[in-house]
Amino acid sequence: MPWPAAPDLLAPLAPWFGRVRRDLPWRATDLDAPHPDPYAVLVSELMLQQTQVATVVPYFNRWLARFPTPQALAEADEDTVHKAWEGLGYYRRARFLKAAAVSVAAEGWPGDLEGLAQLPGLGPYTAAAVGAIAFQWPAPALDGNAFRVLARLLLIEGDPKIRAADLRTWLAxxxxxxxxxxxxxxxxxxxxxxxxxxxxxxxxxxxxxxxARQAERTGEIPPAGKRAKPKESAIWLVAMEAEGYLLLHAPATSGLLAGLWRWPTIEASELASQTPAPGLVPMLAWPGWTQVYTHRREAVSPLHLRLGTRFQAAEGLRWIPAADLSALPLGQRDQRLRDLLATPGQTPLEAPDPAALIRACATLLG
DNA sequence: AACTCGTGGGG
DNA sequence: TCCCCAAGAGT
Structure with a gap:
C-alpha cells in the first residue's frame, strides 16, 4: 500500500477538530485523558449505530438521567429499557446495551480490545471506538464516515471496506x-x-x-452501495376495545419490532376474503398510510373495533387496561394508531352493522 | 455472504 | 416520490 504516512497526512485534523468540534453531551472536555465516564461512551456508541447524532442527543440525555450507571441499567426490566429506546429503532441495541451493562456491573470493564468486542452488540467498529474514546487505546475505529474520508483521501477504488485490514494498520x-x-x-x-x-x-x-479531490472524483468515491428492493405488504392494524381494555401482542423475542408491544395485524387479503360483507370494511377504518422499514414497505389500514365483552385471547395476545397503554413500548407504526385512538375528532365512521367484521377479526385473532 | 433489523433527514 | 445514507452487528 503506497500510501503516505498517516501521522503526517492526518496532522491537520487535530487543530481543525479543536476549532470546530461540536459540543455533544457524551463528549469529554479533555481529549488527552481517559474519559471520566466510560458508560456514557458505551451508551452513545450503541445509540449512534446507523443513527445520526441529532437523533441520538435527546435519547442519550434521557437515558443517562434514567439509567445513570451500568448498575442502574442492569437492574431495569425489559419494558422500561425498551420504553426509553422507543422511537430510536433497531431495538435489539437496547437489549445488547442492557446485557453489556449486566456484564460490566458484575465483572467490571474489560481490560483490552478483545474483551470489549465480546460484549453483546459491540462489533469491530464499536469495540474500537469505545477503546479509543473511553480508554485512549490506539484502536482504529472504522465506521461509514471513516471509510468515506479515507477512501477519498487515499483514492481507494471500489468498496473501501475490502481494505479494512490495511486501513487499520495504516491508521494506528x-x-x-x-x-x-x-x-x-x-x-x-x-x-x-x-x-x-x-x-x-x-x-x-x-x-x-x-x-480524490485532485482527481475530481469525490462524487464517485466511495461507490454507492447496492440495495435490495423492499418487500411490499398490506395489513389491517386492529385495535379491539372491550370493557376498557385493548388487545395487544406481547413482545416477541426476535424479528421485526422484537421487544416491543404491537397491535394485532391481519393481512389485508385475508380479511377481505373472510368478511361476509367486505364493503363494510373501509367504513370502519381511518385513512391509512405507508409504513417504511429498511427492507419492507407496509400499506397500513388502521381499524378500531368496539366489542361489548372481551373474548378469550389467543396465545401471545393480552388484554391491556386502556390507561396502561402509554407505559408500553411501541414502534412508530403502533404509536400512530395509539395516538389516533386518543385524539378527539379522529373517530372513523361507524358501520351500520359491524358485527360481521368483528366476528371475522375475532376468528382471525382468537 | 447475503439478509435482517427502524426511523429520520437530505438531495 | 424516490433514493441514499446514518459513529453496524448478528446470523
Missing part, C-alpha cells in the same frame, strides 16, 4: 501520534460535517492532500 500510528480519542472523533466529525456524501471541500482541512 496516527492514533498514537495525535491521541486515540481526538483523532477517532475528528475523522468521524469530518465525515459527518464536511466530507459528507456530497462533500464541502472548501471547508476541509485535508483538501490539499486529498487524492
Amino acid at each position: 500510528p496516527a492514533l498514537e501520534a495525535h491521541g486515540p480519542s481526538r483523532l477517532t472523533q475528528a475523522i468521524m466529525e469530518l465525515g459527518a460535517t464536511v466530507c459528507a456524501p456530497t462533500p464541502a471541500c472548501g471547508a476541509c482541512p485535508l483538501a490539499d492532500a486529498c487524492a
Whole structure:
C-alpha cells in the first residue's frame, strides 16, 4: 500500500477538530485523558449505530438521567429499557446495551480490545471506538464516515471496506501520534460535517492532500452501495376495545419490532376474503398510510373495533387496561394508531352493522 | 455472504 | 416520490 504516512497526512485534523468540534453531551472536555465516564461512551456508541447524532442527543440525555450507571441499567426490566429506546429503532441495541451493562456491573470493564468486542452488540467498529474514546487505546475505529474520508483521501477504488485490514494498520500510528480519542472523533466529525456524501471541500482541512479531490472524483468515491428492493405488504392494524381494555401482542423475542408491544395485524387479503360483507370494511377504518422499514414497505389500514365483552385471547395476545397503554413500548407504526385512538375528532365512521367484521377479526385473532 | 433489523433527514 | 445514507452487528 503506497500510501503516505498517516501521522503526517492526518496532522491537520487535530487543530481543525479543536476549532470546530461540536459540543455533544457524551463528549469529554479533555481529549488527552481517559474519559471520566466510560458508560456514557458505551451508551452513545450503541445509540449512534446507523443513527445520526441529532437523533441520538435527546435519547442519550434521557437515558443517562434514567439509567445513570451500568448498575442502574442492569437492574431495569425489559419494558422500561425498551420504553426509553422507543422511537430510536433497531431495538435489539437496547437489549445488547442492557446485557453489556449486566456484564460490566458484575465483572467490571474489560481490560483490552478483545474483551470489549465480546460484549453483546459491540462489533469491530464499536469495540474500537469505545477503546479509543473511553480508554485512549490506539484502536482504529472504522465506521461509514471513516471509510468515506479515507477512501477519498487515499483514492481507494471500489468498496473501501475490502481494505479494512490495511486501513487499520495504516491508521494506528496516527492514533498514537495525535491521541486515540481526538483523532477517532475528528475523522468521524469530518465525515459527518464536511466530507459528507456530497462533500464541502472548501471547508476541509485535508483538501490539499486529498487524492480524490485532485482527481475530481469525490462524487464517485466511495461507490454507492447496492440495495435490495423492499418487500411490499398490506395489513389491517386492529385495535379491539372491550370493557376498557385493548388487545395487544406481547413482545416477541426476535424479528421485526422484537421487544416491543404491537397491535394485532391481519393481512389485508385475508380479511377481505373472510368478511361476509367486505364493503363494510373501509367504513370502519381511518385513512391509512405507508409504513417504511429498511427492507419492507407496509400499506397500513388502521381499524378500531368496539366489542361489548372481551373474548378469550389467543396465545401471545393480552388484554391491556386502556390507561396502561402509554407505559408500553411501541414502534412508530403502533404509536400512530395509539395516538389516533386518543385524539378527539379522529373517530372513523361507524358501520351500520359491524358485527360481521368483528366476528371475522375475532376468528382471525382468537 | 447475503439478509435482517427502524426511523429520520437530505438531495 | 424516490433514493441514499446514518459513529453496524448478528446470523
